[in-house]
Amino acid sequence: MSKAHRGKGIRDQFAYGRGECPVCKRNNVKILYEQEAGGVKFKICKTCRAAIKNGTKSLPQAEEAKTEETAAS
Numbered sequence: 001m002s003k004a005h006r007g008k009g010i011r012d013q014f015a016y017g018r019g020e021c022p023v024c025k026r027n028n029v030k031i032l033y034e035q036e037a038g039g040v041k042f043k044i045c046k047t048c049r050a051a052i053k054n055g056t057k058s059l060p061q062a063e064e065a066k067t068e069e070t071a072a073s
């Protein structure tokens with residue numbers, strides 16, 4: 001098995017897995033990690049995946065969902 005997030009493993013992905021990360025808004029970073037929030041899957045970068053795991057960052061969609069909940073109640 002090839003390394004899933006480097007080299008040959010990401011060749012088949014669009015632009016070698018690069019694009020804009022929806023969390024940190026940086027462009028041309030490798031967005032190789034899928035994170036699910038509210039039924040929507042996000043492709044995020046390595047740094048943000050770690051940050052979300054730590055709880056220092058959250059997905060934009062997850063934040064919106066929270067605000068909607070608060071507004072409704």
Ligand SMILES: [Zn+2]
Binds near residue numbers: 022024025048
């Ligand atoms: Zn990011």
